Amino acid sequence: MSFVWSDGRLHQHETVPLSPRNRGLTLGDGLFETILAVNRVALWRDEHLARMKHSAAVLGIPFPQDEIGAAVDALLAAGGENAHVLRLTLTRGATARGLAGESKAPVVLATLDPFDTRLVGQPATLVTSAVRRSAGSIAATHKTLSYADNIAAAREAAAAGADDALMLNSAGNVACTSIANVFAVRGRHLLTPARDQAILPGVMRGVLLLHAQALGLTPEETVLTPEQLTDADAVFITNSLRFLRPVSRLDGNAIATAVSDTILDHLCGLAAGLCQRDFRA
Amino acid sequence: MSFVWSDGRLHQHETVPLSPRNRGLTLGDGLFETILAVNRVALWRDEHLARMKHSAAVLGIPFPQDEIGAAVDALLAAGGENAHVLRLTLTRGATARGLAGESKAPVVLATLDPFDTRLVGQPATLVTSAVRRSAGSIAATHKTLSYADNIAAAREAAAAGADDALMLNSAGNVACTSIANVFAVRGRHLLTPARDQAILPGVMRGVLLLHAQALGLTPEETVLTPEQLTDADAVFITNSLRFLRPVSRLDGNAIATAVSDTILDHLCGLAAGLCQRDFRA
Numbered sequence: 001m002s003f004v005w006s007d008g009r010l011h012q013h014e015t016v017p018l019s020p021r022n023r024g025l026t027l028g029d030g031l032f033e034t035i036l037a038v039n040r041v042a043l044w045r046d047e048h049l050a051r052m053k054h055s056a057a058v059l060g061i062p063f064p065q066d067e068i069g070a071a072v073d074a075l076l077a078a079g080g081e082n083a084h085v086l087r088l089t090l091t092r093g094a095t096a097r098g099l100a101g102e103s104k105a106p107v108v109l110a111t112l113d114p115f116d117t118r119l120v121g122q123p124a125t126l127v128t129s130a131v132r133r134s135a136g137s138i139a140a141t142h143k144t145l146s147y148a149d150n151i152a153a154a155r156e157a158a159a160a161g162a163d164d165a166l167m168l169n170s171a172g173n174v175a176c177t178s179i180a181n182v183f184a185v186r187g188r189h190l191l192t193p194a195r196d197q198a199i200l201p202g203v204m205r206g207v208l209l210l211h212a213q214a215l216g217l218t219p220e221e222t223v224l225t226p227e228q229l230t231d232a233d234a235v236f237i238t239n240s241l242r243f244l245r246p247v248s249r250l251d252g253n254a255i256a257t258a259v260s261d262t263i264l265d266h267l268c269g270l271a272a273g274l275c276q277r278d279f280r281a
Numbered sequence: 282m283s284f285v286w287s288d289g290r291l292h293q294h295e296t297v298p299l300s301p302r303n304r305g306l307t308l309g310d311g312l313f314e315t316i317l318a319v320n321r322v323a324l325w326r327d328e329h330l331a332r333m334k335h336s337a338a339v340l341g342i343p344f345p346q347d348e349i350g351a352a353v354d355a356l357l358a359a360g361g362e363n364a365h366v367l368r369l370t371l372t373r374g375a376t377a378r379g380l381a382g383e384s385k386a387p388v389v390l391a392t393l394d395p396f397d398t399r400l401v402g403q404p405a406t407l408v409t410s411a412v413r414r415s416a417g418s419i420a421a422t423h424k425t426l427s428y429a430d431n432i433a434a435a436r437e438a439a440a441a442g443a444d445d446a447l448m449l450n451s452a453g454n455v456a457c458t459s460i461a462n463v464f465a466v467r468g469r470h471l472l473t474p475a476r477d478q479a480i481l482p483g484v485m486r487g488v489l490l491l492h493a494q495a496l497g498l499t500p501e502e503t504v505l506t507p508e509q510l511t512d513a514d515a516v517f518i519t520n521s522l523r524f525l526r527p528v529s530r531l532d533g534n535a536i537a538t539a540v541s542d543t544i545l546d547h548l549c550g551l552a553a554g555l556c557q558r559d560f561r562a
Contacts (some may be wrong), residue, residue: 004301015298020285020307020392025299026370027428028309060436085378089307097394099428099435099459111301134451136413138433139420146427147308147380148340152419154380155341170415170451178380184369197367269379 003078005071005110010078022107024091027099028139028146030106031055036115036241037086041275042267044240045093047203047216052090055142061092062106075112079281083113083277086239091145115241120279121264123257124237124245126273127227129153129165133175140175140198154178164237166226166250169198174224180237180245181205184229185217185259191228194221204238215266234258243267243279284359285518286352286391291359294456301386305372307429308380311387311418312336317396317522318367321357322556325521328484331360333371336423342373344386356393364396364558366522372426401560402545404527405518406540407458409507410434410446414456414479421456435459441451445518447507447531450479455505461518461526462486464497465510475502485519488551489544496547515539524548524560 006016023029033048042048049068056063075086089109093099111197131153139146151167158179174182174193181202183185183189190212193199212219229235235247235255244267246260268279287297304310311519314329322478323329330349337344349369356367370390413435436445438459445458455463457475464482465472471493474480493500509518516528516536525548527541549560 006301016301017296018299019295020287020297020370020390022306025303025306025372025390026313026426027432028426029429030536032307033291047512059433078403079480087307091299091306101392101438109301109306130417131419132415132451134413134415134418134419136411136451137415137418137430138412139427139429144427144429145307145309146425146429148310148418148420148423148425148427149418151304151308151380152340158381170413170417185435 021094030091126165135198180239184232185234190217292354302375311372405444408532416479461520466515472500
């Protein structure tokens, strides 16, 4: 079952009434979060909401904390025990003409849709996208509604028969994929592109960096070249819905996946601790 | 008077019914055009629609030509003789989950709002934005709904008390502003950043490049450094609503505006020929 939250209440309508001047719709002017909801728990809820709140401050969009909390609570109650994707959207709302327009009436919209947890941990193939991310781009470094570049990259990957697209930054170094962060294991080092590498700072990326030492790995936020992926001991990608996906192929070449399974087990264990669900079943 | 086109018809409702999964709203996945409409004429209509059609093909969004033509016609008829901004929005519509999703049902939405033609030709002050545009970005090079970077730049400018933001590309060269293209006149040379400089290829930019020689200027699509703006004979910005704005200040420094008025007169003459309205009155 799917549910929608709009105008401050829960429903199952096919449409919501929206101003044709809502800047989420007209200019991609807003933020979103995609959260895995299981057993009435929104996994890493505080981390997701903190990221949105921080980005809202950077973008100058008011953050209606109470309404967002109410939306999440209502959708979790509606979703019950089953696994769902909880998608939270915050737009600047409508403003006077002009890109710089201020809004005192941001709009909160949220949806809940079934999620198949068998997708957790499945291996992924990647191809390198022609789209380049700029570290000086708000859209590249915050989870805004302006996802055109990620979409173009994802469509390149789909056209090539791959699962996701590896996106490089302007300098030609690794940034992230269209929907996930990238990690490489080399020896006992867990490498991932640093915040200044035009990445979207993923919640699961943050969780893993915090737990790396418990896994016997030294986390390093660094510059990662495409060549360092090719000869790593393991490459994997992380996000909030599928936790960790070992990368089996990059641009057609086989990639090592040592230790990925151990790390996935650890992340599944953390998630199980939050929502009492076994993700490896 | 303002008007809205949605679901294939004209109305004046405050809201439109929209799927909460419409990707224009959730992912900035679509395109738009902003067209000056005067005297029942959409200025440079063919050029605007050709740009949208081309970008739709690149993004893989179906282009419903008949519906778009009907929307423009209906809004022009509603607007009558007065000047309006006709804003045309095409979204991919809703798809199955996943960024790469295909849609067979794109959504056309359009609005018509009054425009004060006294804004045409007014001088502008610019400040250089911290946001950098990537030539390898779909959002930077097509008029997509993913405008977060332009919005951030425009808000920087507004916070600094300037009219618009100069946006540089990853290499530190001039790209465009948040809503306009940039030109510099040096002697008889009319310089503007080339298509590979992370610019949005504006309709008015194209019009001016076509008419440069009639103005005794040699058009050059090139690499333009910020320093070349500072010591140019004139710097101006162009877009479809305000035609040409002489740049009077860049980051607080006075900028020369020689010949800008002559070029503006020429563009106003072209527009007058299309819609029988004197824009210099």
